[in-house]
Amino acid sequence: MLIDSIIIELTKGGGIGPEYSLKIFGNGKVVYDGVGNVKVKGIVESSIDKNKFLSLLSEFKEADFFQLNDIYFIKDSITKPHTIISISIPKEEGKIATKSIKYYHEDKNVPEKLKNLENKIDEIVGSEKWVKIPPKQNIETPREPQIIPQKEVKKTSGRPRKISSKLIAGVIGIVVIIAVVVVMINLGFFPSSESSKKSVEYDPPRITSVTTFSETIGGMPTDELDIFEQGDPIYVFYDYSNVTHNGTYNVIEDVRILLSGLEIDSYHAEIVDTVDFEPISNYCTFYTNESWNVGEYQIYFDLTDNVSGKSISYQANFTLYEQIPKIITFTPASAVRGYQDYDLDVLFDVNDTVYVYAEYAGINTTLSNTQCNINLNLVIFDSYGDEYASKKDNKTEVKNNAHYWWFWTNESSDKGIWDAGFYTLQLDLLDYTTGLSTQDNTYFILS
Numbered sequence: 001m002l003i004d005s006i007i008i009e010l011t012k013g014g015g016i017g018p019e020y021s022l023k024i025f026g027n028g029k030v031v032y033d034g035v036g037n038v039k040v041k042g043i044v045e046s047s048i049d050k051n052k053f054l055s056l057l058s059e060f061k062e063a064d065f066f067q068l069n070d071i072y073f074i075k076d077s078i079t080k081p082h083t084i085i086s087i088s089i090p091k092e093e094g095k096i097a098t099k100s101i102k103y104y105h106e107d108k109n110v111p112e113k114l115k116n117l118e119n120k121i122d123e124i125v126g127s128e129k130w131v132k133i134p135p136k137q138n139i140e141t142p143r144e145p146q147i148i149p150q151k152e153v154k155k156t157s158g159r160p161r162k163i164s165s166k167l168i169a170g171v172i173g174i175v176v177i178i179a180v181v182v183v184m185i186n187l188g189f190f191p192s193s194e195s196s197k198k199s200v201e202y203d204p205p206r207i208t209s210v211t212t213f214s215e216t217i218g219g220m221p222t223d224e225l226d227i228f229e230q231g232d233p234i235y236v237f238y239d240y241s242n243v244t245h246n247g248t249y250n251v252i253e254d255v256r257i258l259l260s261g262l263e264i265d266s267y268h269a270e271i272v273d274t275v276d277f278e279p280i281s282n283y284c285t286f287y288t289n290e291s292w293n294v295g296e297y298q299i300y301f302d303l304t305d306n307v308s309g310k311s312i313s314y315q316a317n318f319t320l321y322e323q324i325p326k327i328i329t330f331t332p333a334s335a336v337r338g339y340q341d342y343d344l345d346v347l348f349d350v351n352d353t354v355y356v357y358a359e360y361a362g363i364n365t366t367l368s369n370t371q372c373n374i375n376l377n378l379v380i381f382d383s384y385g386d387e388y389a390s391k392k393d394n395k396t397e398v399k400n401n402a403h404y405w406w407f408w409t410n411e412s413s414d415k416g417i418w419d420a421g422f423y424t425l426q427l428d429l430l431d432y433t434t435g436l437s438t439q440d441n442t443y444f445i446l447s
Contacts, residue, residue, distance in 0.1 A: 004025070004026040004027040005025075006025070006057075006088065006422075007023060007024070007087070008023075008087050008121070009021065009022065009023050009084070009085070009086045010022040010024075010083070010084070010085055010122070011083065012084075014080050014082045014104075015080060015081035016037065018036075018037050018038045018131050019034075019035040019036040019037055020032065020034045020035055020130070021033045021035075022125055024056065024121075026053060028047045028048050028049060028050060029045070029047055030045065030048060030125055031043065031045055032044045032045075032046065034130055037133070038133065039129075039131060039132055039133045040130040040131075046126075054420070054447045055124060056120070057347050057445060058347065058447055059117055060347055061345065061347035062117075063111075063113040063116065064113065064345075065087070065099065066344050067343070068101055069101070070099075070101055071101070071102045072101075072102075072103035072107040072109055072110045072114075073104060074104045074106050080105070081104070081106075083102070083103060083105070083118050085118060085121070086098060086099065086101070089346070089422075089445070097442075097443065101114065202245065202305070202307065203310075204242070204305070204311075204312055205240055205241070205305045205308070206241050206242045207301065207303060207314040208238075208239035208279050209237075209239050210236065210238045210299060210301045210315075210316045211224055211236075211237050211238075211316065212225060212226055212234055212235065212316065213225060213234075213283075214228070214233075215235065226317065226319065227319050227321065228319070229321050229322070229323050229362060230292055230294070230320060230321070230323045231288060231323055231361055231362060232288055233285055233287050233288070234285070234287075234318065235283050235285050236255055236267075236283060236285075236301075237282075237283040238253075238281070238301055238314070240279060240303055241279035242278070242305075244280075245307045245308070247274055247275070248272075248273070248274050248307075249273060249280070249307070250270075250272045250306040250307055251270070251304060251306065252268075252269070252270045252271075252303070252306065253268070253269045253270075253282065253303060254266070254301070254304075255267040255268075255299065255301050255302075256299070256300045256302075257286060257297055257298070257299060258297065259292075259297050259298075260295070265286050267284040267286070269282075270306075290323075292320055294320050294321055296319050297318050297320060298315060298316075299315065300313065301313065301315070301316070323363075324362050324434075325361075325362045325363055325434075325436050326360065326362045327359070327360050327438055327439075327440040328360060328361050329357065330356075330425070330440045331344055331442055332344075332345060332346055332354055332356055332357075333355040333404075334352070334355065336355045336357050336404045339359075342357045346443065346445060347444070347445050347447065348444060348445070348446050349446070350418055350446050351410040353408055353409070354406065354407045354444055355404055355405070356378060356405045356406070356407075356425060356442075357404045358376070358402065358427055359401060360374075360401050360402075360403075361401055363401065363431055363433075372396065372433065373395075373431075374429060374430060374431055375392070375393070375394050375428075375429070375430040375432065376393045376427065376428070376429055377429075378427050379425070380413075380424070380426075381423065382415070382421065383421045383423070385424075387415070388413055388415045389407060389414055390414070409446060420446045420447050421445070421446060423444050423446065424442075425441065425444070426439065426440075427441075427442075
């Protein structure tokens with residue numbers, strides 16, 4: 001069964017606390033790897049029963065794991081204690097869906113339920129037997145009493161001591177040197193601090209890359225692309241360096257989007273901040289629509305360093321095509337209240353109601369721009385790959401380009417009762433106007 005291939009991982013490190021990792025497989029296998037500050041170092045294999053693994057999945061559900069941020073970050077985090085929790089669930093055609101959360105313990109925004117999930121994983125696996133170091137017993141031996149001898153006090157005659165002539169000569173010499181330095185500064189022999197600053201010659205800034213992406217996660221780019229469709233957001237991500245001077249930088253970023261020499265959109269930012277590292281990364285977002293004509297666009301990125309007064313430019317390209325149907329959101333949920341208002345979830349108990357929410361775009365409308373004609377076909381497959389349930393819908397209204405379904409798992413489906421296990425959802429979307437279609441898959445687990 002696919003549920004046997006689910007993998008849960010817990011990794012701890014940083015600071016002076018325990019440093020180790022746990023990998024728990026759906027078939028009950030557990031792999032512990034102790035790195036430092038733990039009782040057992042190295043790899044140890046163990047196991048838990050199937051019920052305990054299912055209870056672990058329930059803990060992910062209780063923590064609302066799939067709705068939490070991917071990272072909870074603090075400054076100067078390199079040596080700070082942190083934890084990484086992730087779950088990997090196989091999908092059809094060999095694909096794997098993964099959700100991973102990294103959080104630093106000192107971040108006050110870390111949800112308490114995420115910390116509870118960390119503790120539950122340790123508790124269910126029983127990692128304490130490998131991690132906890134028994135306290136050392138310090139037995140103090142009685143010390144022998146020490147007799148401190150009294151120091152002999154020397155008597156002085158009481159007559160005043162003579163000051164050395166060498167000492168007097170040295171003091172006079174230092175005074176003379178200080179006087180000479182002051183005179184030389186006044187005569188201009190030494191440049192002032194202000195003039196020395198002006199004489200510093202800085203190298204020009206350097207641009208490492210300017211690239212386009214389809215989306216970002218936690219501010220970092222994913223899925224590098226140079227081909228987009230009308231209506232896609234375009235993330236322009238860039239790296240640059242050699243703009244930090246004495247721990248501060250002051251730069252101006254200018255991004256211009258042109259088509260056939262005509263400026264379509266632009267981005268401008270002046271950033272003054274303190275940093276300890278290079279290169280520096282940033283990104284901006286351009287939202288395309290039907291007013292953006294198809295064709296090859298040019299990106300001009302201009303960077304000005306206000307400290308050195310020097311600037312540099314960089315050029316990149318991307319291509320925009322006509323809209324084609326696409327599914328932009330397809331997910332199970334525990335509740336749906338409206339457009340973009342739902343509670344994401346993939347872990348359910350038998351007898352729960354499973355909602356399936358979808359959003360789509362790139363649908364061609366009629367001339368009145370108020371109607372379209374699409375077909376939505378949702379199919380659920382069980383863990384053996386057999387069709388388990390299905391629903392079909394035709395839509396003609398264009399509102400928010402979203403739709404949802406629900407299934408009562410306490411009732412029998414077309415193929416039988418809903419058992420605990422892994423279920424795959426497949427959605428086919430057909431645009432009747434153009435005849436173009438698209439497909440997407442997702443999953444949920446009943447425990």
